[in-house]
Amino acid sequence: MGSAALRVVLIASEMGPWAKTGGLADVMESLPPALRHLGIDLRLILPGYRQMLQAGIPAGSVHTGLHAWLGPQRLAFSVHRMRTETGIPIDLIEREDMFDRPNLYADSQGDYYDNAERFIFFCRALTVWLQTWDIVPHIVHCNDWHTGLVPVLLQSIPAFRSSATLFTIHNLGYPGLFDADKFALTGLDPNHHYRPDGLEFFGRWSMLKAGMFYSRAVSTVSPTYAREIQQPEYGRGFDGVLAARSASVFGILNGVDYGKWSPEKDPHIAANYSRKDLSGKSACKADLIRRCGLAADLHKQPVIGIVSRLDTQKGIDLILPILDQLMDDLHLGLIILGTGDKNLENRLAEASGSSRKRLAFIPQFDEVLSRQILAGADMLLVPSRYEPCGLTQLYAMQYATIPVVRATGGLNDTVVDVDADPANGWGFTFGRADPQDCLSAIERAAALYRRSPGEWQRIQQRGMAMDFSWDRSALAYQRLYRSLISDSTT
Missing domain, CATH: 3.40.50.2000 (Glycogen Phosphorylase B;)
Incomplete structure (x- = not known):
């Protein structure tokens, strides 16, 4: 398959510079343009945060009349399609009571009390939205616990059984861990999914575990970290799950956007300099x-x-x-x-x-x-x-x-x-x-x-x-995407 034919959906809970709390946002800001430069047909899906909708990104179409289940409730949502400066489509899953808040995940008192509801709904709504498309992606690339239910949900949709799911762990320290009484909101069969070889995690359940257990492959953001998290010292209780599927756990380094991080042209420093002239x-x-x-x-x-x-x-x-x-x-x-x-x-x-x-x-x-x-x-x-x-x-x-x-x-x-x-x-x-x-x-x-x-x-x-540029990282992701597609057709 040529790279021009490779269709990838990249799903995450934040994206710089508009909605950012950490390194995931930096990745989502810099990796997509590098992937697009390789000829990959790329689309992004994120929550419709206030910060994104008010960021001044040129708005495109708005899709309404959509509904997704959250436990017994059938909730309406809309999708705002926007585009980055480089032309990459961004679909924002919008529901005011879920995402129109001052911060992404927490306030001064701590995590929002309904983060389970918010991101279960995000995962269910985006899978509904995916089914309205006239194309099926080759790769659905999910990032961190907020997207962890997507690989599970896609398994029940016949049209997406040919899509390969990749789940990237940016930090195992954030497991998306919730009490058992929240599990019913997922709509998943507890007899099949709420168990040790599923989403259950020491009496609670984890959206991060869902992503790493049900995706076709797991990646993380460096080769050493990919090895470390398969060991008890670093695995935070997930090492057994990861070690059991070690052949499909990969480490791909994050990169640097040297256009934004360069002492030769940084306007914020006292004097510019270069490798040839450090004065x-x-x-x-x-x-x-x-x-x-x-x-x-x-x-x-x-x-x-x-x-x-x-x-x-x-x-x-x-x-x-x-x-x-x-x-x-x-x-x-x-x-x-x-x-x-x-x-x-x-x-x-x-x-x-x-x-x-x-x-x-x-x-x-x-x-x-x-x-x-x-x-x-x-x-x-x-x-x-x-x-x-x-x-x-x-x-x-x-x-x-x-x-x-x-x-x-x-x-x-x-x-x-x-x-x-x-x-x-x-x-x-x-x-x-x-x-x-x-x-x-x-x-x-x-x-x-x-x-x-x-x-x-x-x-x-x-x-x-x-050279730790995003170009190197994007090539590594492209190779991984192609290998996942190849594995699904052999």
Whole structure:
């Protein structure tokens, strides 16, 4: 089959820049244009959030008179068809009481009480909508728990039995787990589906498990993470399901849109620079130190940046026990940008106040400042306990900021340690989720920074030369799509 004939429906719960809470939105913003560039006939389906309908995306047709079941209720919905700037159709499943809200999944009090109802309905409604099309897709590509019922529901629709379903796990830490009394809303037969070899999960049920159990193949966002989640340490109780079908579990790295992440043309940084001419990075470092109110002498010392959600998954707690050693013994600067766990925020704020202008903690989300940190810092620290893929280390490499990371998930797949491979490495890694292991990696990086500026620059340039573009990722997805179709016809 030629790529021009390949028909793919991509289904997700968010899409940047309009409806975004995390990395899934970045994927849905950047992967579709790369797939379309390969000649794939691509369509997107998302919930009709307020944020999408009011985003100013050029509106196309509106389809009404549609209904889907939610338990015993037959509920009306409509579909707004829009198109991205590159011409990709986006179908928004709209029902006001489900999706016309200030946020996507939660408010200040926590998750919305009816998230089960919202996304069960989304899955059922989109399968109704698919049946109105005059074509049947070759691939239905679902993403994360919000779409997990789709592979199950499509099995009961004769026209879609020839379609291959692919389910991508972006983070196993979000399982779409609900109490048993919500299961009836799915319309599925509990005798067949509410069981350990179905959707049941330790007395509750999981929409994520539905996707991984009933899809033709499962993918995740890095090869190492695909292997890790088949092991008890990382599997969060799903490792048995995934290991049982390991032959159909794949890892495809996320990519970077280098058109949006480039120090050569980034308008938000103090000076532009390139792999051939890194001189502007020094100006960016001076600007960053000034903006963050740090000691002026840090311009001659290594400065570490952290841009992260603040929680234990991201390993931020590993840094707290070694702050004094970083600042007093190694004489480093540290800039941390992010929000999250209030205990971590409070401890970092307290440490920042007594750091003698060597630690700046900015408890907010600020994309402009995150770019300035990437451009101005010498190193980016990512000490995650687990990391499905990670994007900040990829951005950092493009900005000539050397990553110091824990060797897990996508961090392991994208950072090669300088000491392990002196001729080809472009970062520093450590193995255990342990403060002292983290400190040792930082010590190695700081020693090289001070010992050999020339070698440091060569490592910077090596990282900038790496290709982690979406074009590579799209080709990998195209190969997987074709293999799934081939498997269904043999």
